[in-house]
Amino acid sequence: MINYLIIPVGELLGKEYEEQKLVDAFKEFSCRQEGDLENFLTCKAITYEKANFGKTYLFIDEKMLNMGKFRILAYFTIAQRVIDISAMSNKKRRTVLGLYPGRESINAVPTYLIGQLGRADYCSNSDLSGELILQECYHVISMAAKIVGGNMVILECREHMYEKVYKDLKFKKLYDETDNGLYTLYKKIDFTEYWKC
Numbered sequence: 197m198i199n200y201l202i203i204p205v206g207e208l209l210g211k212e213y214e215e216q217k218l219v220d221a222f223k224e225f226s227c228r229q230e231g232d233l234e235n236f237l238t239c240k241a242i243t244y245e246k247a248n249f250g251k252t253y254l255f256i257d258e259k260m261l262n263m264g265k266f267r268i269l270a271y272f273t274i275a276q277r278v279i280d281i282s283a284m285s286n287k288k289r290r291t292v293l294g295l296y297p298g299r300e301s302i303n304a305v306p307t308y309l310i311g312q313l314g315r316a317d318y319c320s321n322s323d324l325s326g327e328l329i330l331q332e333c334y335h336v337i338s339m340a341a342k343i344v345g346g347n348m349v350i351l352e353c354r355e356h357m358y359e360k361v362y363k364d365l366k367f368k369k370l371y372d373e374t375d376n377g378l379y380t381l382y383k384k385i386d387f388t389e390y391w392k393c
Contacts, residue, residue, distance in 0.1 A: 198323045199258040200269055202332055205245045221266045226317045233314035250275035250311055253336060269324050270315040272333045277309035308337045310351040326361055338390035347385055352378040
């Protein structure tokens with residue numbers, strides 16, 4: 197496993213880190229399987245940060261950083277999203293929402309969105325596992341949940357990633373159909389375990 201630091205993009209921008217240097221570091225991030233990850237990091241992450249629309253957290257190689265090189269191993273972006281449940285049956289609402297107050301009469305539910313999550317090609321699963329990246333993501337989300345509540349996390353992924361990764365991590369399909377080839381997945385998380393850390 198590689199030793200890493202997690203650094204929020206907003207913290208780097210807030211310290212007047214030269215934005216172009218950050219963009220240059222983003223351009224070195226490579227994930228050929230998911231070009232969307234590369235595109236988001238280089239073209240949208242800073243814009244989302246400045247607009248306060250989503251927050252991106254970078255996994256930085258600690259050893260390389262100590263040698264003066266800013267190398268991004270992985271990253272995730274989180275945001276808030278309201279999901280439409282108006283077409284869900286009462287049975288599906290019970291399954292998805294559990295004891296949520298007034299679940300039969302509401303049309304939408306607030307959630308935490310994992311908008312982007314990925315690891316660079318030069319970083320293997322044994323270096324930094326997808327499960328560890330998710331755990332770090334949950335830890336960050338737990339700080340918001342401690343203040344405002346909430347326990348539902350959603351993300352979107354392609355079918356092969358659902359079968360390969362997220363199904364084993366207890367994510368479930370929110371809807372049976374895809375939207376532009378992507379499934380919306382959800383998971384309810386007890387964030388209180390993260391508050392003990």
